[in-house]
Amino acid sequence: MPTRTPIPVSRAQRRIAANLDLARRQQRIPMALLAERAGLSVPTVTKLLRRGAGSLENFLRVARLLDMLDGVQDATDPLNTDIGRLRADEDTPKRVR
Numbered sequence: 001m002p003t004r005t006p007i008p009v010s011r012a013q014r015r016i017a018a019n020l021d022l023a024r025r026q027q028r029i030p031m032a033l034l035a036e037r038a039g040l041s042v043p044t045v046t047k048l049l050r051r052g053a054g055s056l057e058n059f060l061r062v063a064r065l066l067d068m069l070d071g072v073q074d075a076t077d078p079l080n081t082d083i084g085r086l087r088a089d090e091d092t093p094k095r096v097r
Helices: 009-024 031-038 044-051 056-065 070-076 082-086
Strands: none
Touching: 009 044, 009 056, 031 044, 031 056, 044 056, 056 070
16 A cells, blocks of 8 residues: 655655756756657656656666766765665675676
8 A cells, every 4th residue: 555755755856856957957958858868758757857756767867868877876875874884894795886
């Protein structure tokens, strides 16, 4: 049974969507061109950039085209957290690069 989206998650969705849209506008990429290059429909990209709604894959496709993919990967690297660094020497699987 689906639950309501937590408020911090909704805020993050909107903020990330706004950041992506700002990057698109700063790079002067029309929505239709971004959609075409990402292999997505204009309504899908519009929904992603306006509300933050969509799949992880679509988000990553758009982030790649806006030259933000490396930043997304770095932001989710567990070794960039205090716990991740503390436990880096423990018997954990090596990460894939």
